Amino acid sequence: MQALSFSVHIPLVCFGIAFPAMILFVEWLYLRSGDQLYRTLARRWTRVMAALFAIGVITGTILSFEMGLLWPAFTSTFGSVFGLGFAIEGFSFFLEAIFIGIYIYGWDRLSPKAHFLSGIPIAIAGVLGSLMVISVNAWMNHPSGFRLHDGKALDVHPLTALFANSFLWPELVHMYIAGYIVTGFLLAGAYAIGRLRGRWTRYERTALAIPLTIAALASPVQILIGDWAARDVATAQPIKLAAIEGLAKTTKGASEHLLGWYTQGQVKYGIAIPKMLSLLAFHNPDAVVKGLDTVPVDRQPPVNVVRVSFQLMVGIGTLLALLGVIYLFVRIRRKRLPESVWFYRALALAGPASVMALIAGWVTTEVGRQPWVVYKVMLTNEAVTGAGGIPVGYVTLLLVYAGVGIGVVWILRRLARMPMDPPASVSGGSGRASEQPSPVL
Amino acid sequence: MHLYELPLIFVLIGLVFYVVLAGADFGAGFWLLFAGRGPAAARVRDHAHESMAPVWEANHVWLIFVLTVTWTAYPSAFGSIASTLSIPLFIAAIGIILRGAAYALRAGAASAREQRSTDAVFAVSSILTPFALGTMVGAIAARRVPVGNAAGHLFSSWTGATSILVGVLAVATAAYLAAVFLAADAARARDSDLIASFRTRALAAGVLAGGIALAGIAVLHADDQPLYHRLLHSDALAALVISILAGALTLELVRRRHFERARYTAALAVAAVVAGWALAQNPILLRGLTVRQAAAPHDTLVVVIVAVLAGAVILFPSLALLFRLVLRGQLDHGEQDLSPSPPAIGTLLSASAPGLLARAAAACLLAGFGFLTLAEAGWAHAIGVLALLGFIVCGFLADVPSQLEKISREDPATRS
Numbered sequence: 001m002q003a004l005s006f007s008v009h010i011p012l013v014c015f016g017i018a019f020p021a022m023i024l025f026v027e028w029l030y031l032r033s034g035d036q037l038y039r040t041l042a043r044r045w046t047r048v049m050a051a052l053f054a055i056g057v058i059t060g061t062i063l064s065f066e067m068g069l070l071w072p073a074f075t076s077t078f079g080s081v082f083g084l085g086f087a088i089e090g091f092s093f094f095l096e097a098i099f100i101g102i103y104i105y106g107w108d109r110l111s112p113k114a115h116f117l118s119g120i121p122i123a124i125a126g127v128l129g130s131l132m133v134i135s136v137n138a139w140m141n142h143p144s145g146f147r148l149h150d151g152k153a154l155d156v157h158p159l160t161a162l163f164a165n166s167f168l169w170p171e172l173v174h175m176y177i178a179g180y181i182v183t184g185f186l187l188a189g190a191y192a193i194g195r196l197r198g199r200w201t202r203y204e205r206t207a208l209a210i211p212l213t214i215a216a217l218a219s220p221v222q223i224l225i226g227d228w229a230a231r232d233v234a235t236a237q238p239i240k241l242a243a244i245e246g247l248a249k250t251t252k253g254a255s256e257h258l259l260g261w262y263t264q265g266q267v268k269y270g271i272a273i274p275k276m277l278s279l280l281a282f283h284n285p286d287a288v289v290k291g292l293d294t295v296p297v298d299r300q301p302p303v304n305v306v307r308v309s310f311q312l313m314v315g316i317g318t319l320l321a322l323l324g325v326i327y328l329f330v331r332i333r334r335k336r337l338p339e340s341v342w343f344y345r346a347l348a349l350a351g352p353a354s355v356m357a358l359i360a361g362w363v364t365t366e367v368g369r370q371p372w373v374v375y376k377v378m379l380t381n382e383a384v385t386g387a388g389g390i391p392v393g394y395v396t397l398l399l400v401y402a403g404v405g406i407g408v409v410w411i412l413r414r415l416a417r418m419p420m421d422p423p424a425s426v427s428g429g430s431g432r433a434s435e436q437p438s439p440v441l
Numbered sequence: 442m443h444l445y446e447l448p449l450i451f452v453l454i455g456l457v458f459y460v461v462l463a464g465a466d467f468g469a470g471f472w473l474l475f476a477g478r479g480p481a482a483a484r485v486r487d488h489a490h491e492s493m494a495p496v497w498e499a500n501h502v503w504l505i506f507v508l509t510v511t512w513t514a515y516p517s518a519f520g521s522i523a524s525t526l527s528i529p530l531f532i533a534a535i536g537i538i539l540r541g542a543a544y545a546l547r548a549g550a551a552s553a554r555e556q557r558s559t560d561a562v563f564a565v566s567s568i569l570t571p572f573a574l575g576t577m578v579g580a581i582a583a584r585r586v587p588v589g590n591a592a593g594h595l596f597s598s599w600t601g602a603t604s605i606l607v608g609v610l611a612v613a614t615a616a617y618l619a620a621v622f623l624a625a626d627a628a629r630a631r632d633s634d635l636i637a638s639f640r641t642r643a644l645a646a647g648v649l650a651g652g653i654a655l656a657g658i659a660v661l662h663a664d665d666q667p668l669y670h671r672l673l674h675s676d677a678l679a680a681l682v683i684s685i686l687a688g689a690l691t692l693e694l695v696r697r698r699h700f701e702r703a704r705y706t707a708a709l710a711v712a713a714v715v716a717g718w719a720l721a722q723n724p725i726l727l728r729g730l731t732v733r734q735a736a737a738p739h740d741t742l743v744v745v746i747v748a749v750l751a752g753a754v755i756l757f758p759s760l761a762l763l764f765r766l767v768l769r770g771q772l773d774h775g776e777q778d779l780s781p782s783p784p785a786i787g788t789l790l791s792a793s794a795p796g797l798l799a800r801a802a803a804a805c806l807l808a809g810f811g812f813l814t815l816a817e818a819g820w821a822h823a824i825g826v827l828a829l830l831g832f833i834v835c836g837f838l839a840d841v842p843s844q845l846e847k848i849s850r851e852d853p854a855t856r857s
Contacts, residue, residue, distance in 0.1 A: 029845070037849075051545050057498050058541035064508045065534045069527050073590050075512045076520025080737030083513025084744055090502065090509040091752035097498035098759045102766060105495045109766075121759070157740055166819075173826050180833075205848045210841060217802075217836040221809070221829045228813050228822060283815075331840060332799075336847075400535055404542045411546050 015052045017130055017179030020123040022187075022211060023049060027116055041207055043107060045187075050104050051411055053096070055404065060093065073382060074373055081146045082136045085162050089132035096125035127176070134172045135162040141365065142167040142236050143374050167236060170229035171365075177222050178361070181320065182354045184215025189351030192344040205337065212347070213331075215354075216324035223321055226314070227280070233368075234281035237375065238290035239299070240368035243306040245277055246270075247291045254278050254289040259311065262303045301370040309360040309367070316357035323350055444743070445736035448514035451749050452507055453719050457712040459503035461618060464611070464711065466493045466500055468619025470540065470567020471612065472642065473560045481634070483553075486560060488635050489619070490547065492626045495767050497544065499760065501537075514745050517588065518726050518735040522577070525586045525593035529573040536570030539563075568612055575611030579604030582718055583665050584728045602664035606657045613653050614711060617646040621691065621707045625700035629768075640695060643703075647692045651685075654714075671721040680717030684710045798839035805832035 023045045030038035064086070075083075099121040106115050139162055146157065162168075191208040194200070234241045241247075246262035247254055254277040260270020275285040282289070292300050323346055330338045338344075373380040469489040476482040476489075493500075512519040523530060543563035547556060580586055580599040587593050620643035627635035661669040671677065687710035694703040726732045736742060805828045813825025 035849070054498065054541055054545040057501060058538050061501070061505055061537050062534050064505055065523075065530055069523055069530055069534070072520035072524035075523070076517040076590075079512040079516025079519060080514075080741040083509060083516065083737075084741065084748060086509040087506075087513050087745060088748055088752070090506045091748075091756060093505060094499065094502045094752075094756055095759060097502050098756075098763045101495045101497075101499055101763055106766070159744060169823075169826070173830075177833075202848055206845055209844050209848065213837055213841050213844070214833070217833045221806075221833060224810060224814055224829060225826070228825075328836075331844070337844075400538050404538060407542050407546045 013056070013130060013133075013179065015049065015056070015179075015183055017126050017176060018183035018214075019045070019049050019052075020119060020126055022183070022214070024116065024119045024123060026210065027119065031112055031116060037203060037206065041203065046104055046107070048412065050100065051408070053100055055408055057093075057097065058404075071373070074378065077378065078146075078374060081143075082139050082162065084159075085132040085136040085139075089129045092125040092129035092132065095121055096129065099125070130175060130179070131172060132162075134175055135168050137365070138162075138167040138171045140374050141171075141369055143377050167232060170225065170232050174222070174225050174229050174361075177218050177225055178354075178358055180218045181215050181222060182351075182358055184211040184213075184218065185320065185347070185354045186211075186351035188212035188215060189348045192347035195344050196341070196348065209337065212327060215320075215350075216327040219317070219321040219324040222317060226317065231281060234289070237369070239292065239295055240301065240306070240365075241281060242290060242292045242294075243301045243303045243368055244310045244364065245289075246303055246307050247277070247289060249293050250288060250291040252278070252288045253286045256280065262307055267307075299371060301368050306364055306368045309363040313357045313360040313364060316353050316360070320350055320354055320357070323347070443733070444739070444746075445733050447746050448510055448736075448742060448749070449719075449732055451746075452510050452514075453715060455503050455507040455510065457715050459500075459507060460611075460614070460715060461708045461711050462496070462500035463503060464571065464615040465618040465622045466497055467567045467571045467612075468615035468617065468646075469493050469623065470564045471616040472619060472623070474564035474568070475642075481638070484635065485638060488627060488632075488639075489623060492623055496763065499763060501541075510745065510749065514737050514742060515726065515732075515735040516737055518730060520590060521588045521592065521727055521730070522581065522586055524590050525595070525598050526577045526580055528595060529576045529580075529599050533570050533573040533577075536566040536573060540566040540570060567615075571611040571615050572608040575608035576600070576604040578611075578718070579607030581727065582607065582722065583668055584725070587728045588730045602660050603668065606653075606660050606664075610650065610653050610657060613646065613650040614714075617643065617650045618707055618711065620646050621695060621700065621703050624695065625704050628698070628700045636698070636700075640698065640700075643695045644692060647688065647695065651688055651692075654685075654688075668721065672717065675720060677717040677721040680713045680720055684713035684717065687713060798835050802832050802835035802839055805829065805835055 023042050026038050026042040026045065029035070030042060099118055102110075102118045103115065103122060106118055110118065188208050188211045191204045194204050195208070230241070230244075233244075245254070246257060246260070246267040248266060253275045255272045255274045256276035257267040257270035257272050260267040262268075278287040278289055279285045281287065292303070323343075326343070327338060330336070330343075369375055371379050373382075469492065472489050473486050476485040508519075539562055543559045543566065547559045547563070576599045579601070580593075580603075583601055583603040585593060585598040585601060585604075620639050624636055624639035624643050627639055658669070658672075661672065672681065687706045691703050691706040691710060694700070694706060724731050724733065726735045737745075809825045809829035809832055811825070812821045812828060816822070816825070
């Protein structure tokens with residue numbers, strides 16, 4: 001159930017991380033150039049951000065409810081250790097909400113500079129908030145900063161637990177860049193669809209170029225960051241790595257398998273690359289990689305779930321990086337946007353694909369940690385609530401989320417179809433009459 | 442005052458803000474349902490929506506604050522409450538989802554029919570959520586929540602007369618607060634029809650809420666003798682008296698049309714009720730758990746307190762800014778066209794040597810690969826990550842401005 005809420009919430013988080021920065025960039029362009037087009041673009045993006053943020057607030061609230069609804073034992077044992085992260089996250093959420101209020105309703109009502117400044121805290125709070133949540137997750141993967149005695153956490157040092165954690169930085173950077181990739185590809189994809197349907201004015205080109213450039217630059221970088229994160233996993237969570245790779249036995253000079261299905265202790269139908277795993281994980285083709293057999297069967301994660309989602313993430317990530325590189329190549333060699341229809345078709349798919357990769361990545365890290373909720377400290381079934389009725393709740397929540405999802409798609413389409421305010425107003429020179437915001441947004 | 446009580450004070454302060462601010466939002470939803478029909482009703486609905494639009498999200502985050510501080514500072518209490526009272530908590534959660542979704546969707550609703558259906562969902566969930574949260578408070582106050590993972594009864598723990606009473610009271614209070622706030626907003630907009638309609642609503646809801654609260658004392662006497670005695674024979678009594686006085690004063694202010702002042706007295710009345718509850722509970726948090734036993738270890742408490750105080754230093758000025766803008770009406774529609782003279786048309790980024798930036802980007806990429814992927818040491822990784830981020834920033838700056846300039850040159854037709 002939390003996984004469900006989480007996968008609804010997480011793409012919204014990406015927008016929280018990356019979208020304000022992009023909007024601010026466009027508004028800054030407007031301030032620099034006085035060109036109304038950038039203002040229009042920033043305003044329209046602001047509306048989308050507002051709708052997504054409203055949904056983000058809800059899913060975020062639900063997630064914090066679920067900490068209690070589903071994991072009361074987890075929270076009551078370790079709340080004192082990791083809760084601080086969420087408390088600070090609450091504050092940054094707060095700041096985000098306040099300044100989003102000011103920013104959205106402040107178009108036309110604050111001076112341009114004050115309005116631009118009011119947007120900056122949104123971007124900062126988005127980053128701070130995700131830093132906090134990821135610090136909690138990094139702690140769950142690599143717990144420290146306390147001593148467990150008779151089921152109670154003693155000697156608690158929340159700051160050490162959350163921020164002096166070697167796991168935090170790769171995870172944070174990985175997620176942060178993922179935020180830019182997902183936002184960039186989703187936005188660019190929306191305008192790519194526009195192009196395929198024949199809408200290709202200066203507005204669309206500008207709106208496509210900005211997010212696409214970011215995503216294209218970020219996606220190759222993500223491969224390097226991901227590799228860094230994976231090496232951290234190799235040392236700190238060998239079992240997760242073994243599950244990712246479907247490595248049953250501890251092996252010297254282990255080989256890497258692409259695709260395939262793990263069954264009866266080996267990967268079937270996969271392409272094996274000898275010694276590659278040892279090389280990747282430890283920079284040594286003959287390094288020993290720990291296998292699943294180092295822990296009893298009931299302490300092993302479900303191998304295929306972890307493996308498939310990891311491969312999905314890496315596969316999609318690689319394709320996205322390829323798309324990014326193609327784009328950059330065309331930009332550098334031809335000095336123009338790509339013209340092939342196929343490029344835009346691929347781009348339209350890249351957005352949803354990047355969301356899939358994102359969710360697959362979280363599945364890898366979360367399921368890969370199973371059966372532990374706090375790695376090697378607390379089992380998931382020790383953390384779960386004693387109250388019954390979880391299936392009922394699950395189905396209800398699923399229905400509600402499906403409804404919300406349909407609603408979001410619907411409203412985004414509505415927003416996309418809303419008449420564009422500026423060209424008319426710009427030529428009229430007043431630029432105000434037509435810029436009345438819609439009643440709520 | 443002990444260290445372990447301090448976070449609880451923060452929680453209670455957060456709760457007061459949540460009840461007063463978000464309560465008013467819930468109440469606005471309540472009035473959507475009882476707006477009646479016709480054009481006058483449509484104006485009531487629009488007014489209710491517009492008044493809370495800029496502050497809705499910020500008001501709502503108080504709940505997240507309350508939850509996170511509770512589970513950090515009093516983890517075992519939080520776990521017990523959330524598991525025993527999982528059903529009302531879940532109802533509240535669903536209510537919050539539906540409410541927020543309906544709210545976001547209203548922006549896209551074009552036809553009156555679409556708007557009515559989103560409004561209906563919004564209104565129903567606005568009643569359900571405070572009711573469910575109220576029953577939880579009632580259950581805690583009546584000490585029906587024992588310590589442990591789902592140790593209390595899943596239903597009877599929150600369906601007692603006290604719980605239902607607090608739930609109903611929560612809805613009535615929300616409606617009352619909302620009517621007072623909306624009347625004040627209408628007074629600011631000098632809309633005499635709206636003032637009149639919300640003034641009537643505020644008076645009616647105020648009398649009703651007061652009546653429920655007084656009748657509630659009788660209910661408590663019958664249902665929960667201990668709570669009744671704790672409320673009437675301790676410091677809690679003073680808080681209740683303050684609440685009654687503030688409530689009566691609010692009614693009088695509303696009657697005399699001093700709506701701005703009524704805002705604050707209404708808030709005071711609600712805050713006093715929360716304080717009264719806290720005083721009556723003290724020092725027991727749950728059945729078999731004192732505040733002291735529930736508190737997290739010393740280090741955590743210190744860090745939480747420091748974090749909350751530091752956060753408050755940033756938060757309250759921002760919040761004050763938002764509310765000042767809202768209360769002064771700067772964020773209202775159609776007023777104060779501050780839209781300034783457009784800034785002088787400057788060059789689009791003094792095309793700062795894109796060639797140089799591109800080369801810097803390439804260098805950053807190479808350095809990033811070297812330090813992050815090939816090197817082993819932690820410090821090298823840090824440099825590598827910074828270099829890669831530098832690559833993204835330099836690459837973006839190298840490419841985008843020149844590209845945008847080109848786009849605007851190619852397509853002068855739409856250039857303004």
